Amino acid sequence: xxxxxxxxxxxxxxxxxxxxxxxxxxxxxxxxxxxxxxxxxxxxxxxxxxxxxxxxxxxxxxxxxxxxxxxxxxxxxxxxxxxxxxxxxxxxxxxxxxxxxxxxxxxxxxxxxxxxxxxxxxxxxxxxxxxxxxxxxxxxxxxxxxxxxxxxxxxxxxxxxxxxxxxxxxxxxxxxxxxxxxxxxxxxxxxxxxxxxxxxxxxxxxxxxxxxxxxxxxxxxxxxxxxxxxxxxxxxxxxxxxxxxxxxxxxxxxxxxxxxxxxxxxxxxxxxxxxxxxxxxxxxxxxxxxxxxxxxxxxxxxxxxxxxxxxxxxxxxxxxxxxxxxxxxxxxxxxxxxxxxxxxxxxxxxxxxxxxxxxxxxxxxxxxxxxxxxxxxxxxxxxxx
Ligand SMILES: Cc1cc2nc3c(=O)[nH]c(=O)nc-3n(C[C@H](O)[C@H](O)[C@H](O)COP(=O)(O)OP(=O)(O)OC[C@H]3O[C@@H](n4cnc5c(N)ncnc54)[C@H](O)[C@@H]3O)c2cc1C
Numbered sequence: 001x002x003x004x005x006x007x008x009x010x011x012x013x014x015x016x017x018x019x020x021x022x023x024x025x026x027x028x029x030x031x032x033x034x035x036x037x038x039x040x041x042x043x044x045x046x047x048x049x050x051x052x053x054x055x056x057x058x059x060x061x062x063x064x065x066x067x068x069x070x071x072x073x074x075x076x077x078x079x080x081x082x083x084x085x086x087x088x089x090x091x092x093x094x095x096x097x098x099x100x101x102x103x104x105x106x107x108x109x110x111x112x113x114x115x116x117x118x119x120x121x122x123x124x125x126x127x128x129x130x131x132x133x134x135x136x137x138x139x140x141x142x143x144x145x146x147x148x149x150x151x152x153x154x155x156x157x158x159x160x161x162x163x164x165x166x167x168x169x170x171x172x173x174x175x176x177x178x179x180x181x182x183x184x185x186x187x188x189x190x191x192x193x194x195x196x197x198x199x200x201x202x203x204x205x206x207x208x209x210x211x212x213x214x215x216x217x218x219x220x221x222x223x224x225x226x227x228x229x230x231x232x233x234x235x236x237x238x239x240x241x242x243x244x245x246x247x248x249x250x251x252x253x254x255x256x257x258x259x260x261x262x263x264x265x266x267x268x269x270x271x272x273x274x275x276x277x278x279x280x281x282x283x284x285x286x287x288x289x290x291x292x293x294x295x296x297x298x299x300x301x302x303x304x305x306x307x308x309x310x311x312x313x314x315x316x317x318x319x320x321x322x323x324x325x326x327x328x329x330x331x332x333x334x335x336x337x338x339x340x341x342x343x344x345x346x347x348x349x350x351x352x353x354x355x356x357x358x359x360x361x362x363x364x365x366x367x368x369x370x371x372x373x374x375x376x377x378x379x380x381x382x383x384x385x
Contacts, residue, residue: 001060001061001062001066006062006066009047009060010066010069010070013046013047013048013070013073014073016042016046017046017073017074017076017077018077020042021042021074021077021078021081022077022078024039024077024078024081025077025078025340025343028078028080028081028197028198029078029197029337029343031198032192032197032198033198034080034081034084034198034199036157036158039081039084040114040158043081043084043085043114044113044114047060048074048085048089048114049085049088049089049092049111049112049113049114049117050092050111050112050113050114051067051070051085051089052067052089052090052092052093052096053089053092053093053096053108053111053112054096054108057096057104057105057108057109057111057112058108058109058112058113059092059108059111059112063295063299064233064236064294064295064298064299065292065295065296065299067089067237067240067295068236068237068240068243068291068292068295069240071085071086071089071237071240071241071244072240072241072243072244072247073244074086074241074244075240075241075242075243075244075245075248075347076244076245076247076248078197078198078343079195079196079197079245079343079346079347079350080196080197080198080199081198082196082241082244082347083154083196083199083350083354084154084155084158084199086237086238086241086354087119087120087154087155088111088114088117088118088155089237090120090230090233090234090237091118091119091120091163091230091234092108092111092112092118093233094118094120094163094226094229094230094233094234095107095108095111095118095163095177095217096108097229097230098175098217098218098226098229098230099177099217100214100217100218102214103177103214103215103217107160107161107177110160115160116160116161117155117158117159117160117161118159118160118161118162118163119153119154119155119156119159119161119162119163120153120154120162120163120230121150121153121162121163121164121165121178121204122150122165122227123150123151123152123153124148124149124150124151125149125151125203126149129165129227129356130173130224130227131167131171131173131224133148133165133166133167133173134148134149134167135147135148135149135150135164135165135166135167135206136148136166136167136168137166137167137168137174137176137211138168139168139213139220140210142212142213143210143211143212143213144168144176144210144211144213144215144216145208145209145210146164146166146176146178146206146208146209146210146211147206147207147208147209148166148205148206149203149204149205149206150164150203150204150206151190151201151202151203151204152190152201152203153201153202153203153204154199154200154201155199155200156187156189156200156201156202156203156204157187157189157200157202158200159180160179160180161177161178161179161180162177162178162180162204163175163176163177163217163230164176164177164178164204164206165223165227166223168220168221168223169221172220172221172223172224173221173223173224173227174216174217174218174220174221174222174223175216175217175218175222175223175226175227176211176215176216176217177211177215177217178206178209178211178215179211182209182210182211183209183210184206184207184208184209184210185204185205185206185207185209186204186205186207187202187203187204187205188202188203188205189202189203190202190203193350194346194349194350195343195345195346195347195348195349195350196346196347196350228305231355231356232303232304232305232308233298233304233308234355235308235309235311235312235355235356235361236291236294236295236298236304236307236308236311236312237355238312238315238316238351238354238355239287239290239291239294239308239311239312239314239315239316239351240291240315241315241351241354242287242315242316242318242319242348242351243284243287243288243291243315243318243319245319245322245323245344245347245348245351246280246283246284246287246318246319246322246323246348247284248340248344249280249319249322249323249325249326249341249344249345249348250277250280250281250284250322250326252326252330252339252340252341252344253276253277253280253325253326253329253330253341254268254277256329256330256334256339257273257277257329260331267329273329276325276328276329277325277329279321279325280321280322280325280326283318283319283321283322284318284322286314286318287311287314287315287318290307290310290311290314290315291311293307293377294307294308294311297376302376305364305367305368306364306365306368306369306373308364309360309361309362309364309365309368310361310365312355312356312361313358313361313362313365315351316351316352316358319348319351320348320349320352322348323341323344323345323348324345326341326344326345327341327342327345
């Protein structure tokens with residue numbers, strides 16, 4: 001999409017987000033469910049399902065630099081909607097990169113217009129991720145037999161296809177596309193979440209589920225590689241979600257600080273409040289530019305494991321600090337549901353967990369740094385340790 005087409009698309013989409021999705025906040029927070037009957041058709045009309053699906057499959061094929069402001073805008077309104085849009089787009093994008101031509105042709109046109117939705121099934125109740133996975137897939141002729149449990153799997157209520165990671169040997173992990181209606185595959189909801197309310201993050205049980213070998217993504221044993229590629233860019237999407245939430249909290253805090261008067265002056269004129277605002281803006285500004293750097297590098301064809309983990313880490317810490325300070329600027333009224341501050345505060349905490357908690361980001365970042373990282377930017381030079 002060229003720049004002027006993108007500008008037009010973006011303006012229209014953003015105005016629909018505020019006109020049609022923002023007003024759903026109270027209903028979703030009260031009922032703790034997304035009104036899928038009306039929400040899905042609205043998102044389909046908005047083009048929200050095909051944002052990252054390549055144009056050849058009927059999607060919009062946005063670049064990462066074009067996509068980040070969009071997912072950030074979704075994060076400013078009710079978080080459950082942002083999570084639905086994020087998971088769908090992130091893993092449709094992953095499939096467009098790691099799926100076989102047949103898998104792409106079968107699934108992506110439906111993903112582009114919202115008839116299909118792709119979920120990502122990695123986390124398990126009784127095991128860690130990667131080589132520690134407990135789910136197994138045994139080859140049996142032209143099929144695999146999949147056994148195991150996953151939980152906390154977003155969009156488990158709407159997904160037509162799940163990208164499932166399972167061990168194919170004692171040391172190797174492989175990735176598979178599993179259709180929702182396979183015999184032996186059951187899905188049950190988990191309890192509601194603290195924030196980003198309304199989405200479904202269910203438990204999946206695979207009880208000897210037979211899937212064709214053609215559903216394997218890439219070669220046997222390549223699952224860890226696919227996992228890292230899919231999560232790498234998805235961590236940048238989570239950081240952009242942190243930015244959207246933080247930016248909204250800052251904007252609301254500025255508006256409140258200008259109009260709330262104590263002892264005859266708006267609190268924006270008090271040095272203590274000015275410090276909160278400046279600290280919030282510092283986090284927002286830094287995150288905006290980290291994200292742009294990561295997006296431009298990815299769009300130029302570079303792998304960005306370090307930048308992605310640093311964006312995700314800084315993003316979760318930044319949005320944590322910004323929503324803390326937003327609550328302080330708002331005073332007691334911010335703790336009530338009369339302002340969106342309380343919701344943004346809860347929504348932000350999910351960004352800590354999605355696409356891996358801080359410990360995994362430390363691990364990836366340190367691994368890349370110790371191996372020797374080329375920052376590849378204007379500051380890169382020939383310095384000595
Ligand atoms: C609302 C929601 C939606 C989600 N959606 C999805 C989804 O769509 N797909 C999906 O696959 N997952 C999803 N998740 C799961 C999420 O990615 C995990 O919760 C997260 O990665 C943490 O894993 P865990 O819950 O197994 O925690 P654990 O692994 O049990 O971690 C608990 C604590 O121990 C630490 N820890 C664990 N192992 C180690 C180690 N080896 N070294 C050091 N510290 C360690 C962790 O950092 C953490 O602090 C979702 C979670 C939530 C809450």
